[in-house]
Amino acid sequence: MQYKNHRNRSCSRALMLFSLIMYSLILASLPAVVQANTVSVHEDETTGLLTWTVDDEGFRIELIQLLPDFVRAIYAKHDFPPAEVERAAGYCVFGTILKNTSDGIMSYRVADWRYRTADGEEYPVKTKTQWLDEWKKAGITFSWTLLPDQGDFEVGDWQQGFTTVKLPRETEFDLIYRWQLDGKPYEGVLENLKCAPESIELGE
Amino acid sequence: MKQRLRYCLYGLCSLLLMANASADWQQPELSYNLTRISKTVEAPDFELMNMDDETVRLRELRGKVVLVNFWATWCPPCIREMPSMERLHQKVDAADFKVLAINQMEDVDQVFAFTGQLAVDPTFDILFDSDSSVSQAYAVRGLPTTFLIDKQGKIRYRAIGGRIFDHEEVVAIINKLIEE
Numbered sequence: 365m366q367y368k369n370h371r372n373r374s375c376s377r378a379l380m381l382f383s384l385i386m387y388s389l390i391l392a393s394l395p396a397v398v399q400a401n402t403v404s405v406h407e408d409e410t411t412g413l414l415t416w417t418v419d420d421e422g423f424r425i426e427l428i429q430l431l432p433d434f435v436r437a438i439y440a441k442h443d444f445p446p447a448e449v450e451r452a453a454g455y456c457v458f459g460t461i462l463k464n465t466s467d468g469i470m471s472y473r474v475a476d477w478r479y480r481t482a483d484g485e486e487y488p489v490k491t492k493t494q495w496l497d498e499w500k501k502a503g504i505t506f507s508w509t510l511l512p513d514q515g516d517f518e519v520g521d522w523q524q525g526f527t528t529v530k531l532p533r534e535t536e537f538d539l540i541y542r543w544q545l546d547g548k549p550y551e552g553v554l555e556n557l558k559c560a561p562e563s564i565e566l567g568e
Numbered sequence: 569m570k571q572r573l574r575y576c577l578y579g580l581c582s583l584l585l586m587a588n589a590s591a592d593w594q595q596p597e598l599s600y601n602l603t604r605i606s607k608t609v610e611a612p613d614f615e616l617m618n619m620d621d622e623t624v625r626l627r628e629l630r631g632k633v634v635l636v637n638f639w640a641t642w643c644p645p646c647i648r649e650m651p652s653m654e655r656l657h658q659k660v661d662a663a664d665f666k667v668l669a670i671n672q673m674e675d676v677d678q679v680f681a682f683t684g685q686l687a688v689d690p691t692f693d694i695l696f697d698s699d700s701s702v703s704q705a706y707a708v709r710g711l712p713t714t715f716l717i718d719k720q721g722k723i724r725y726r727a728i729g730g731r732i733f734d735h736e737e738v739v740a741i742i743n744k745l746i747e748e
Contacts, residue, residue, distance in 0.1 A: 512709035520601030522729035523710040
């Protein structure tokens with residue numbers, strides 16, 4: 365009986381230890397959610413277009429509202445068929461700059477990013493590969509301007525390109541972005557981003 | 569045709585507006601860090617035409633340190649780093665060093681019009697990778713991306729994003745590679 369009790373206690377301890385280890389492993393694998401408390405929003409005096417800049421753990425993201433006409437101009441310049449020009453301009457497009465601000469290696473994958481609409485629904489951000497697959501079907505070989513799907517940035521590295529979400533003009537949404545710093549996952553949320561308007565009227 | 573003209577007008581207006589907007593827009597500072605490649609690999613060879621319709625072959629540059637820069641005229645950081653690339657080109661002896669700026673999917677007319685607007689006309693070689701096959705061989709994901717190739721044709725350093733190429737630390741790296 366004493367032996368049985370001792371064995372039960374040992375089993376309980378082993379179970380507790382196992383649970384603790386598993387719990388620690390699960391915690392370690394979860395991304396550290398970083399409060400994006402260093403968001404700055406800049407409104408251009410002339411155009412009224414907005415730019416959001418967030419400095420997180422080793423990661424800086426800057427999102428710049430782009431007018432549909434700007435998107436049209438870029439792709440028309442590269443001889444896209446008019447239907448494809450309009451399709452791209454129909455998206456909510458942001459000029460995006462990502463920078464490694466750490467002394468280590470910062471990695472990201474656009475496939476890990478989500479946007480959240482006012483109803484709380486989350487959707488994946490369209491990747492460059494998805495765009496290129498569609499462009500290829502339309503006979504387009506141009507493969508630049510979009511934010512690369514992924515990156516492993518060393519010290520001082522940064523990159524820029526377009527980020528696209530399928531939302532109507534002037535829609536507000538949240539962007540959930542994820543990155544890794546020396547292999548450790550992080551997550552940030554940029555709230556109340558707003559798609560650019562169809563056009564702007566310049567004042568007197 | 570009308571639609572194309574309309575796009576061009578859109579483009580002109582938009583680019584003017586964006587240029588205006590970007591005056592205040594905080595672009596990241598250009599850094600000067602080059603990442604040393606821990607496992608050096610042979611730089612993929614290429615043959616590309618330059619602005620003067622001459623063929624430039626990488627393998628014929630063995631014995632020189634070569635800075636290979638992938639860029640395009642529509643890419644803001646590419647434009648920002650170009651003056652420093654020209655200063656670097658002037659600073660380091662041409663007998664030991666070569667700058668190759670490989671344009672992506674644009675033509676001579678577009679690049680010629682672009683370089684005409686620069687304060688200093690680039691005197692280094694601008695090459696044309698019209699189907700981006702060379703950038704693919706170098707696994708370039710975004711522009712600008714730059715590689716520093718040693719005298720034996722091995723990739724030794726890499727930089728993703730704009731840089732100040734005539735910074736003393738970059739020049740020191742190039743001189744060290746020349747001395748090897």
